[in-house]
Amino acid sequence: MKSAIDLYVIGKVKARRTELNLSQAELARLLDVSIGFIGMAESSKYDTRYNLQHLNKLADILKCSPKDFLPDQSI
Numbered sequence: 001m002k003s004a005i006d007l008y009v010i011g012k013v014k015a016r017r018t019e020l021n022l023s024q025a026e027l028a029r030l031l032d033v034s035i036g037f038i039g040m041a042e043s044s045k046y047d048t049r050y051n052l053q054h055l056n057k058l059a060d061i062l063k064c065s066p067k068d069f070l071p072d073q074s075i
Contacts, residue, residue: 004075006049012069013050014042016062030061 002010017027024038031038031054040048050058052066059066 002044002047002049005071007044008071008075009050009055009069010041013055013058013062016064016068020062022062027061031057 017024022030024042025035028035028038033054037048040046041050055066055069059068
């Protein structure tokens with residue numbers, strides 16, 4: 001089960017992805033993961049989540065800081 005922090009991070013990544021008009025498939029290709037991985041990460045039905053290496057690479061892909069995916073305070 002995804003924790004509150006996992007859901008927060010995933011929501012931030014998804015929001016930035018959609019803001020840049022990137023599909024799940026495009027993001028998967030750039031992140032070098034399967035399309036299914038992105039879909040499962042963005043779904044509450046699966047326990048798939050991003051790790052720190054993913055967040056670092058996502059920041060490059062989505063042209064932001066890794067800090068942009070994290071809350072200002074603990075959840």
